[in-house]
Amino acid sequence: MARFAATLGVIILSGFINLTAANKDTCDLHAVVGQSLTLPFVYEELANSHVLRWTHNSTIILYRQQGKVSVGKPEDLSATGSLVLKNLQFSSAGEYQAKLLNPNGTLAKSWTGRLCMMDKVSKPQLAYICDPKSGAVNLNCHVANPQSWMFSWMLNEKTLTSETRPTLSISLAQLKGEMSFTCSVANKVSKEKSDTVRPNCKSPPPPPTICFKSKTVVAVLAGGAGLILLLLIIIIVLCICHIRIKTQMRRRDEGEMRMHSLNKRVPDSIKALY
Numbered sequence: 001m002a003r004f005a006a007t008l009g010v011i012i013l014s015g016f017i018n019l020t021a022a023n024k025d026t027c028d029l030h031a032v033v034g035q036s037l038t039l040p041f042v043y044e045e046l047a048n049s050h051v052l053r054w055t056h057n058s059t060i061i062l063y064r065q066q067g068k069v070s071v072g073k074p075e076d077l078s079a080t081g082s083l084v085l086k087n088l089q090f091s092s093a094g095e096y097q098a099k100l101l102n103p104n105g106t107l108a109k110s111w112t113g114r115l116c117m118m119d120k121v122s123k124p125q126l127a128y129i130c131d132p133k134s135g136a137v138n139l140n141c142h143v144a145n146p147q148s149w150m151f152s153w154m155l156n157e158k159t160l161t162s163e164t165r166p167t168l169s170i171s172l173a174q175l176k177g178e179m180s181f182t183c184s185v186a187n188k189v190s191k192e193k194s195d196t197v198r199p200n201c202k203s204p205p206p207p208p209t210i211c212f213k214s215k216t217v218v219a220v221l222a223g224g225a226g227l228i229l230l231l232l233i234i235i236i237v238l239c240i241c242h243i244r245i246k247t248q249m250r251r252r253d254e255g256e257m258r259m260h261s262l263n264k265r266v267p268d269s270i271k272a273l274y
Helices: 001-025 214-273
Strands: 029-031 051-058 057-066 070-071 094-101 109-120 124-132 136-142 150-156 165-172 181-188 191-193
Touching: 124 181, 136 181
Parallel strands: 029 109
Antiparallel strands: 051 057, 051 094, 057 070, 094 109, 124 136, 136 165, 150 181, 181 191
């Protein structure tokens, strides 16, 4: 029983740690380096009697009490308690928390959010390659240091909703007239578009067709008929020669048989005389 309880405790603790890590990686706000950002904390009834504290990763970055700011800069605080972050850097990322206390020390309002810093998207470079072998033009939207950025394509200023990859392939047969292409790259805080490109590719030539002139066709047919006639003549001549040779051989065999029969009769007649 104790072992089961210990195992269950480990499972619950692991789930809590994973949940905490997942929440830690969740971004509520996104910003670009060098940008200014106002954290969304608003308390319309903010008075000098309230105590306001802002922290960044548990470090106090602004503290105001009795209307006086002792930590941070007064100009970074709005009339409703929002905090303005200026010239953000990658070190500005993290958890921000605001706590507003009433004069009696009770909590009036609180806010917590996680800020994630991102690079600004650079302008993409659009290039294309004509590939006659595959019968297509291949377009490539190149951008430096892509970081899970989103790609989009426009054909003749109309968005191709199904194309979200950095490459695009179009059949050469579809390139009719002047077709213009642009690609865009975006993240959660910025977006850039490439220059317009008009591919200049030649469509593959149609397969060659075999055509003959009528005179050529007649000559070929006449030549074929002549060849067939010649073959027939040769076959007939060979047949006649074969028949003649066979007839001569038959006659020779018949003559030899007569001579053999005659030679056999002569000795019998001579025997009869004696």
